[in-house]
Amino acid sequence: MSKQKQIVLAIPPEAAYISLARLTASGLANQLGFDMDAIEDIKVCVSEVLNETISTSSDIKEPITLCFDLTKDGFEVLISRDMLQQSALFTSETGQFALSILETLMDRVILSNDNAGTICLSKTTGRSVPHG
Amino acid sequence: MSKQKQIVLAIPPEAAYISLARLTASGLANQLGFDMDAIEDIKVCVSEVLNETISTSSDIKEPITLCFDLTKDGFEVLISRDMLQQSALFTSETGQFALSILETLMDRVILSNDNAGTICLSKTTGRSVPHG
Amino acid sequence: MYQFSIDRETDAPKMVLTISGEIDLFAAPEFREKLYEAVSDVSADVVLNCRDLSYIDSSGLGILLGALKRVRQNSHQVYIRYLKDSIKKLFIITGLDKAFVLEDVQ
Amino acid sequence: MYQFSIDRETDAPKMVLTISGEIDLFAAPEFREKLYEAVSDVSADVVLNCRDLSYIDSSGLGILLGALKRVRQNSHQVYIRYLKDSIKKLFIITGLDKAFVLEDVQ
Ligand SMILES: Nc1ncnc2c1ncn2[C@@H]1O[C@H](COP(=O)(O)OP(=O)(O)O)[C@@H](O)[C@H]1O
Ligand SMILES: Nc1ncnc2c1ncn2[C@@H]1O[C@H](COP(=O)(O)OP(=O)(O)O)[C@@H](O)[C@H]1O
Numbered sequence: 026m027s028k029q030k031q032i033v034l035a036i037p038p039e040a041a042y043i044s045l046a047r048l049t050a051s052g053l054a055n056q057l058g059f060d061m062d063a064i065e066d067i068k069v070c071v072s073e074v075l076n077e078t079i080s081t082s083s084d085i086k087e088p089i090t091l092c093f094d095l096t097k098d099g100f101e102v103l104i105s106r107d108m109l110q111q112s113a114l115f116t117s118e119t120g121q122f123a124l125s126i127l128e129t130l131m132d133r134v135i136l137s138n139d140n141a142g143t144i145c146l147s148k149t150t151g152r153s154v155p156h157g
Numbered sequence: 158m159s160k161q162k163q164i165v166l167a168i169p170p171e172a173a174y175i176s177l178a179r180l181t182a183s184g185l186a187n188q189l190g191f192d193m194d195a196i197e198d199i200k201v202c203v204s205e206v207l208n209e210t211i212s213t214s215s216d217i218k219e220p221i222t223l224c225f226d227l228t229k230d231g232f233e234v235l236i237s238r239d240m241l242q243q244s245a246l247f248t249s250e251t252g253q254f255a256l257s258i259l260e261t262l263m264d265r266v267i268l269s270n271d272n273a274g275t276i277c278l279s280k281t282t283g284r285s286v287p288h289g
Numbered sequence: 290m291y292q293f294s295i296d297r298e299t300d301a302p303k304m305v306l307t308i309s310g311e312i313d314l315f316a317a318p319e320f321r322e323k324l325y326e327a328v329s330d331v332s333a334d335v336v337l338n339c340r341d342l343s344y345i346d347s348s349g350l351g352i353l354l355g356a357l358k359r360v361r362q363n364s365h366q367v368y369i370r371y372l373k374d375s376i377k378k379l380f381i382i383t384g385l386d387k388a389f390v391l392e393d394v395q
Numbered sequence: 396m397y398q399f400s401i402d403r404e405t406d407a408p409k410m411v412l413t414i415s416g417e418i419d420l421f422a423a424p425e426f427r428e429k430l431y432e433a434v435s436d437v438s439a440d441v442v443l444n445c446r447d448l449s450y451i452d453s454s455g456l457g458i459l460l461g462a463l464k465r466v467r468q469n470s471h472q473v474y475i476r477y478l479k480d481s482i483k484k485l486f487i488i489t490g491l492d493k494a495f496v497l498e499d500v501q
Contacts (some may be wrong), residue, residue: 030169031167031169031220032166032167032168032169032174032177033165033166033167033220034164034165034166034167034181035163035164035165035166036164037162037163037164040313040314040315040317041188041315042164042188043313043314043315044184044188044311044313044315045164045181045184045185045188047313048180048181048184049166049177049180049181049184052176052177052180052181053177056173056174056176056177062374062375065375066375068344069344069346069375069379072313072314072346073346073347075314076313076314076346076347076348079314080314080348088163088165118351118354119347119348119350119351120347122347122350122351122383122385123346123347125382125383126347126379126382126383129382130378130382172419172420172421172423173421175419175420175421176417176419176421179419194480194481197481198481200450201450201452201481201485204419204420204452205452205453207420208419208420208452208453208454211420212420212454250457250460251453251454251456251457252453254453254456254457254489254491255452255453257488257489258453258485258488258489261488262484262488
């Protein structure tokens, strides 16, 4: 138990597999003891990151990796893929909706500058979720 | 689309995460068009392999990897972990139940000889599932 | 994954569309096509009944907004009814609660 | 993940146990302890009502067999009622349908 626990999911970079990632994320969140509202938030946010990753780089065929690090009271998920291009994320109208959603529903959102393809979300069970 | 599609899930080698693997496997099977009975069979078989892998090597802390290769009409799942020991699989009473279940419900089961930790299951949607 | 059905209420001047299921990036292209077709050239207010909409993401929200723009071109409004709390939250976060008229009539 | 409740039918000489939920390797230790305790020193036939058992794996089947051995030591039998088809299939594959008495009385 010395190592931090980790769940990794890799999917093809296609919209058809986003629902599978949502399902796995919700099952994990459920197991970690998040309440129903938080599980819904996590599903939404994981989806939004995948949407953005997939729609801004449709020419890339490398898998997308979701790496969930289980923390004491929640998790951190690192979503990444090999990016051949450095397209800016969350700039379109729907991308801006997505970013507002992420920033509101997650405890922390990190978009790494050195690699446009890595996004980190974190959320803990301790904090109550804002309801609008 | 030239490469074969693949979904990879890695979990800690603990019984607590088997239900998550079952959930992911069932979501994938659902998406691939398997019927309800076949989805149930797939959940059972993925679980059985994880049970056996986890219970025969409780001293190992390396993750277990489930690698689903999507085929034309179904999938093949390779379940593997770094094994420090070559303990025989499916020898206990429940292990024998598990092996009977795998061999009946899957189209093909391969236990690799060179590495006791790799098990391959495959199933296609084309074949109707035996009911008892 | 998602269903989309259209009913025009017989006793009302509004056009009522029922949206149900999950609308995500995968469903988006078909949803966009069907919704835009449904609201094109409509000369009435549009009501979206979302009682059985279980999930929608930003791509779906963008399509709803596109439909709103089309309806507004004809000087009409879009009413959205019966959103689940988890979805209403997304409207509030993105400010879309101000663009549409959200209704919770029971 | 799983629930296990015990009811003794008042108008019957049999001991009726109700097993529900999912019994997998994670739930197995607690399930084993509770089931073995429930059937220990019981001097009656045991009925397992599995109407709400949604999932069981080989570790759970092994525990049921362990319970059967204990009940048989006292010369009694274990009846299993209302198995879902997907679970009955596992009993048939493993031959456990011959060890227990499977009943589908409605
Ligand atoms: N859609 C879902 N979202 C979140 N958690 C789920 C979902 N479906 C199932 N789970 C949880 O995942 C675990 C494993 O599910 P699974 O074995 O597939 O359930 P079942 O056998 O009841 O269909 C269960 O503990 C369940 O609570
Ligand atoms: N327990 C399950 N087993 C198999 N497939 C499932 C399960 N739960 C959901 N799915 C499928 O996975 C997809 C994604 O599920 P998800 O987004 O979590 O559903 P919802 O938003 O309705 O809770 C859906 O298309 C659904 O049909």
